[in-house]
Amino acid sequence: DAGVIQSPRHEVTEMGQEVTLRCKPISGHDYLFWYRQTMMRGLELLIYFNNNVPIDDSGMPEDRFSAKMPNASFSTLKIQPSEPRDSAVYFCASRVWGKETQYFGPGTRLLVL
């Protein structure tokens, strides 16, 4: 079975540009989580969805960040406009109700110049 799929794996962009990160959760999983990992702040939960509905976006740092989940097999995290301090690894993870394991995707390494 395919795990969580994220694209792109690496992204280099210039400050001010729009960045869109994509995630395909494991089929049948009803929770999807977006995390950001940096050396300074560690692994932070940004937002999570249950059955495609955003439940808690209190971790989203600013209005420049937005996330959508139009269907059960696809989610996007968008940064507009991007800033150098957004440089980080962004992980998507999914989980099935009743189980504790979160399955992480390989991450997107974002560098904003």
Added chain:
Amino acid sequence: GQSLEQPSEVTAVEGAIVQINCTYQTSGFYGLSWYQQHDGGAPTFLSYNALDGLEETGRFSSFLSRSDSYGYLLLQELQMKDSASYFCAVKSGSQGNLIFGKGTKLSVKP
């Protein structure tokens, strides 16, 4: 505020036993998870404790004391491949949202 404390680095030799401690202070608590992350990789699930006591899974065990807001991960018969970062994470809501500690970098020496 919400905080999880764990040592930043631990070094041990192959074949030894190492314990990584985690203390937490969070507004909600449903359980404590442990994740492993190799350099350049993604976090992978190791264990979850909802109740006090010890859970054993092969060479790895995890312990929780809810009254002490404390848990640990015990790694036995260390192997070189165990060199990685280990994160404790509190399940702070009923829907599984996690708060992660900063991680403990374990280096296993020959």
